Amino acid sequence: MAIAMAQLTLAHQSSYGAPPSYGGHSHSSTGLPGASSYVAPTGFPTSAFSSYYPVPSGQEPQPALYDPVLNITYPLNLTNPDTIPDHDPDPEYFPVPIVNLAALDQQSIIASVVAEVGSVISSTSFGSNCSQCLAALSVAKSAAQLAPELVPQMFVDLCVKYKFHSNATCEEDFAADTFGAIWTQVLAFADVAGTDGRWICNSLSSTFCPYPGVAPLNVSSYFPSPKPTNAKVWKPSGKCVKVLHMSDFHIDPRYKVGAEGNCSSNLCCRGNNPNTALPVGQIGMPAPPFGAYKCDTPYDLGLAALQSVATLTGTSKHDPLAWTIYTGDLVAHDPQSQLSRAFTEYAEESVYSMFEKYLTGPVFPVLGNHDSNPEAIDAPQSLPGNLRQQMSWNYNHVASLWRLNGWIDDAAEAEAKTHYGGYSIKNHYGVRMITFNSDFWYKSNFLNYINTTNPDASTSFAFVISELDAAEKAGERVWLFAHVLSGWDGSNPLANPSNLFYAIVERYSPHVIANVFWGHTHEDQVMIYYANNGTVQSRDTALSAGWIGPSVTPLTNLNSGFRLYEVDTGNFEIYDAYTYYADVSSFATLNATGPTYKFEYSTRDAYGPAANWSSSAPLNATFWHAVTEAMGEDHSLVAKFNTYQGKSSVKSPNCTSEACAEAKVCYIRSGSVALGRKCPQGFASVQSAYTGKNF
Numbered sequence: 287m288a289i290a291m292a293q294l295t296l297a298h299q300s301s302y303g304a305p306p307s308y309g310g311h312s313h314s315s316t317g318l319p320g321a322s323s324y325v326a327p328t329g330f331p332t333s334a335f336s337s338y339y340p341v342p343s344g345q346e347p348q349p350a351l352y353d354p355v356l357n358i359t360y361p362l363n364l365t366n367p368d369t370i371p372d373h374d375p376d377p378e379y380f381p382v383p384i385v386n387l388a389a390l391d392q393q394s395i396i397a398s399v400v401a402e403v404g405s406v407i408s409s410t411s412f413g414s415n416c417s418q419c420l421a422a423l424s425v426a427k428s429a430a431q432l433a434p435e436l437v438p439q440m441f442v443d444l445c446v447k448y449k450f451h452s453n454a455t456c457e458e459d460f461a462a463d464t465f466g467a468i469w470t471q472v473l474a475f476a477d478v479a480g481t482d483g484r485w486i487c488n489s490l491s492s493t494f495c496p497y498p499g500v501a502p503l504n505v506s507s508y509f510p511s512p513k514p515t516n517a518k519v520w521k522p523s524g525k526c527v528k529v530l531h532m533s534d535f536h537i538d539p540r541y542k543v544g545a546e547g548n549c550s551s552n553l554c555c556r557g558n559n560p561n562t563a564l565p566v567g568q569i570g571m572p573a574p575p576f577g578a579y580k581c582d583t584p585y586d587l588g589l590a591a592l593q594s595v596a597t598l599t600g601t602s603k604h605d606p607l608a609w610t611i612y613t614g615d616l617v618a619h620d621p622q623s624q625l626s627r628a629f630t631e632y633a634e635e636s637v638y639s640m641f642e643k644y645l646t647g648p649v650f651p652v653l654g655n656h657d658s659n660p661e662a663i664d665a666p667q668s669l670p671g672n673l674r675q676q677m678s679w680n681y682n683h684v685a686s687l688w689r690l691n692g693w694i695d696d697a698a699e700a701e702a703k704t705h706y707g708g709y710s711i712k713n714h715y716g717v718r719m720i721t722f723n724s725d726f727w728y729k730s731n732f733l734n735y736i737n738t739t740n741p742d743a744s745t746s747f748a749f750v751i752s753e754l755d756a757a758e759k760a761g762e763r764v765w766l767f768a769h770v771l772s773g774w775d776g777s778n779p780l781a782n783p784s785n786l787f788y789a790i791v792e793r794y795s796p797h798v799i800a801n802v803f804w805g806h807t808h809e810d811q812v813m814i815y816y817a818n819n820g821t822v823q824s825r826d827t828a829l830s831a832g833w834i835g836p837s838v839t840p841l842t843n844l845n846s847g848f849r850l851y852e853v854d855t856g857n858f859e860i861y862d863a864y865t866y867y868a869d870v871s872s873f874a875t876l877n878a879t880g881p882t883y884k885f886e887y888s889t890r891d892a893y894g895p896a897a898n899w900s901s902s903a904p905l906n907a908t909f910w911h912a913v914t915e916a917m918g919e920d921h922s923l924v925a926k927f928n929t930y931q932g933k934s935s936v937k938s939p940n941c942t943s944e945a946c947a948e949a950k951v952c953y954i955r956s957g958s959v960a961l962g963r964k965c966p967q968g969f970a971s972v973q974s975a976y977t978g979k980n981f
Contacts (some may be wrong), residue, residue, distance in 0.1 A: 292586065318885055319528060319864060320600030326590035326880030334640060346541050346584050349498030353635045354553055355686040360632045365539035367557050370620075376659065377629045378436040378467040379676045380448050381474040389675035392433035396440050399429040401547045405833075407448060416495035423478035425555035430473035430482035437473065438466025450490075464622040468663055468732050471673060476736045485738045485780070489729060495567065499848045500781040500960045501739060505789045508747070510755050518761060518968030522904070523856030527715065527852055528599055529609035531849045533805030534654065535637050536617040538582035546577035547571040553619045553841070555581035563889035574873040576881050577846070579937055582618040583839045587881065590868070591838050591846060592644035594883035598866050599850050606801075607855065609713055613805030613835050614654025614724075614769030622660055630659045631683055631792055638687050648693045648714075652721045652850070653684065653707040653803060654769040655728050662730040664706055666744040668737070681707050696768055701749075708746060710753040710769075717800070717858040720753050722746045724806075727783035734780055741782040747790060754794045763858045764794070767803035771834055773813050774953045776962025778806065784884045786957040791957070795829035796907070800858040802830055807969045808837035809972060810865060814910050815957040823955050825915075828907035832957055833863070840870045842973045843937035847886065859904035863889040867933040874921035886934055896923050919948040939976050946976060 291461060322606035332338070335349035341361045346367075351360045363369045387395070402425045412418035432436050438460055445456035460466045476482035506512075542557040548571040549559040555573035564570050571578070577587040601607050617625070617633040632655065641649050655662040658680055667674045685702035688694045694702070698709040706723035725731045726744040737743045750766070757764050770778050772787050791799060795815060802815070811834035817827040836847040847867035851860045868881040889905055897912035917923045923949040925940065932938035941950060945966055952965035968977035 305633040311954070313753055318598075318600075318888075319852075320406060320596075320598045322598075323882055323884035324594035324597040325551070326593055326881050328878065328880050329875075330586055331589055331593065333729050334585075334643060338846070339726070343815060344575075345543050346539070346586060348539065349585075349636065349638075351632060351636055353631065355464075355635075356631065356692055358695075360628065360635075364626075364632060367542035367545070368778070369541045370540055370556065370558050370624055372623050374463040374623060374626050374659070376463075378462050379471070379673055380467055381430060381471055381673070382671060383434060384431045386722065387432060392436055395433045396429055396436045399426055400444065401438060405442060416481065416484065416487060419490070420483045421480055422896040423473065423483050425484060425952055427473055427478050430470050433471050434474060435462075437470040438462035438882065441466055458621055461464060461623075465660055465663075465732065468660060470731050471669070472735050475669065476738075480525055482735055482738050485875055486735045487730070489735065497963075498738075498781070500575040500785050501741075503741065503789065505787055505793075508742075508751060508786065509793055510751075513793050513905045514758075514797070519797070520763060520800075520857035520859075522854040522859070525855050526861055527855055528601060529851040529853045530595065530599065530607050530610040531613070531803065531833070531835045531851060532610060532641075532838060533613040533835035533848075534615040534808050534839055535588060536582040536589055536615055536618050536656065536837070536839035536841065537633050537637050538584055539632070539636070540618065540620075541577075541581065541584035542573060543575050543584075544569065544572045545580060547573040549580065549680055552621060553580075553582060554578065555584070571874075574876065576873045576876060577840055577870060578873065579840050579843045579935075583846070584840050587846060587868075588640065588838060588839075589644075590881045591848065591883060594634060594866070595645060595848070598789045598885065599864075601646055604644055606714060609647045610641070610645050610649040611765070611767055611803055611835075612649055612651040613767055613803055614642070614652045615656045615837075616654070617656040617661075617807060619656065625661060627659050627679060630680065634684055635659075636898065638684075638691060649691070649858075650693060650711070650713070650719045650721070650767075651684070651688065652768050653680075653723050653725070655725055657684070658725065662725055662728055663733060664725040664731055664744075665733055666726065666736075668743055668745075669733070677706070678688060678703070684874060685709075705749045706744065708749060710749075712762065713853055715858075716763070718753070718757050718764045720750060720757075720764050720766050722750050722768050724768035724779070724804075727772075727779035727787070729778060729780060734783075738780065738782065741786040746906055747783070747786055751790060754790065754798055758794060758798045762798070763800050763803055764798050765858065766791075766799050769804065770806045771804035771811075771813065772802075773831065773957040773959060773962045774807070774811060774834075774955065775965060775967060776959040777970065779959055781959040781963075785819075788815060788819060791830050792817055792819070799830050801860060802832040804834045805837070807834055807971065808839060808841065809834065810836040810847070810849075810933060811931060812954060813957045814907050814955050815913070816907075816955075820955070820957065820961050823911070825908050825911050830913040831905070831907045831910050833860075836865060841931070843935055844973065845870050845933035845935045846881075846883075847933040854904070856888075857904070859906055861890070861904055865889075865930065869934070871936045886932060892926060892930070893923065896920060910954065914954050917951050921977055924950050928972060935972070938972040939974075941976070943978075945969070945978055 337350040339348040441460035550562040689699040698711040701709040709721040813832035815830045845867045852862040896916040928941035947965040949969035956962035
């Protein structure tokens with residue numbers, strides 16, 4: 287068996303030739319791309335920004351941040367940790383009523399709907415919770431159509447009356463200036479008695495309606511042409527360049543040094559979020575200047591990470607990174623009541639300006655679910671009237687920033703403004719970057735519950751398919767990336783768009799798509815996409831790999847990190863991946879220095895020997911399938927993967943059981959929701975103790 291396995295491995299690797307070398311780069315004496323560690327200075331690099339507001343001694347800096355697109359300087363009270371707002375001042379978007387009613391008539395409509403919904407909830411005549419939930423939605427729909435601006439308060443009142451959540455959470459979820467206006471749009475336009483309603487009810491509580499599952503998909507109708515039988519086989523050039531993958535920065539300009547770093551809920555290291563188990567005013571764990579496990583990225587940590595990149599990767603302005611991909615999420619994890627357009631725009635300008643200063647080579651960013659306001663909400667252009675443009679302010683802002691920084695050209699800027707931040711551009715090395723806004727399959731973008739039977743209601747995938755088809759005809763190689771991952775345990779995207787995306791990857795891999803990249807989980811993970819919708823998972827059917835980038839933020843219970851790829855300039859495959867991290871558990875005792883970012887592991891060295899992988903072969907989907915085969919034989923390899931998943935965090939649970947090992951292998955092999963939901967559940971994330979339960 288071992289001999290046969292070795293022969294199979296060599297058969298998959300025989301065409302790759304000699305190991306590639308760096309074009310213009312050289313390894314350090316340690317065999318790494320650069321130094322093995324970087325110790326950040328204690329003092330904040332004041333040259334990072336041109337001017338600052340005064341702050342109390344020992345607190346995080348407050349840049350007086352100028353936005354060249356909006357031509358404004360953001361005010362201090364937007365980010366001052368002592369003046370955190372509790373109300374979003376931005377416009378609220380409601381459907382246009384189908385009939386113009388007087389105010390008293392609208393109030394009468396709401397009162398009638400509330401009474402009828404109450405009757406539905408108290409009724410014992412329904413055959414299931416699902417039919418009861420659908421009936422309540424059907425009754426409430428008329429309120430959204432006739433008196434939309436009164437609906438958010440109706441939501442809050444019903445939520446409180448029937449104890450769906452705590453009173454505070456009811457306000458946070460359904461008030462007009464949080465998500466109430468968005469839910470009103472959903473109620474007005476969704477088919478609440480049909481499939482849309484089932485998705486809505488399931489999203490509110492899995493006890494209301496069972497998970498709707500995947501609808502049949504006519505794949506051929508989405509593609510302009512069939513997959514070619516004589517597709518080009520890309521050859522390596524033998525020269526590699528260095529490509530940085532950063533993700534989930536989550537800058538927190540409201541981080542307060544000395545505040546509670548172990549708060550009771552939500553985002554810690556904030557002056558307004560205590561540990562309620564302690565006496566009022568008592569701090570159990572003072573927030574260190576460089577961050578903590580329950581907190582987002584303070585400026586001191588973010589700048590330490592960016593300062594470390596050149597040293598660790600062996601790059602400089604004279605010997606730059608080839609390019610950087612940034613897979614989304616710039617904004618901190620504030621509750622929605624503390625967020626605003628201005629806070630989102632501030633984070634975008636802040637982080638992108640730091641990238642422009644500290645990262646050499648162009649940066650190709652995508653939007654994450656936190657890079658919008660309300661958080662995770664993006665509106666499809668299929669909505670009527672001005673509702674289709676309610677998020678255009680954001681696409682216009684980031685596209686203009688990307689263009690001003692010289693990362694994209696005029697054509698890509700125009701695409702990003704049209705396609706919700708998605709764009710397609712061929713970079714200076716000849717590989718095409720195709721990006722899209724993954725909020726259009728994310729479960730927390732509630733507008734996705736309108737027209738759920740259409741897996742591409744936003745037409746985002748029509749854009750991706752068009753660009754991939756053009757790349758195929760032009761003989762181009764593509765890197766495809768977004769923020770919210772397509773599979774793993776199946777808990778993040780909606781099933782139907784995820785199913786379509788899997789079909790897209792299968793249609794254009796491996797001859798067009800070289801690699802797929804994601805962020806979102808904050809963890810170091812990978813997925814494999816197979817032929818035939820993953821029905822047969824083997825080395826022969828493995829088509830493409832989906833690399834999930836580790837986060838800069840430590841939230842939650844993770845170390846801070848990033849990754850460097852060695853990429854061949856001929857086939858644009860990855861030949862090694864180096865991950866770096868800073869140990870957050872050490873931050874509380876730092877005095878003489880800042881954090882140390884250091885080399886964690888090489889993907890080839892960590893997994894290649896166990897997979898019997900040739901030194902000349904790329905780390906492609908076949909490689910990763912070989913790794914999962916080795917994991918099945920040796921669970922210590924799974925334990926290693928589990929350690930790296932949390933960036934070697936002391937907070938990560940161990941993965942030593944048979945059940946955990948089986949689940950991890952299944953997640954790695956699951957590039958879609960349908961596949962991921964078939965896996966054993968409860969072992970997906972290292973951010974808390976494993977539960978080992980199933981859906």
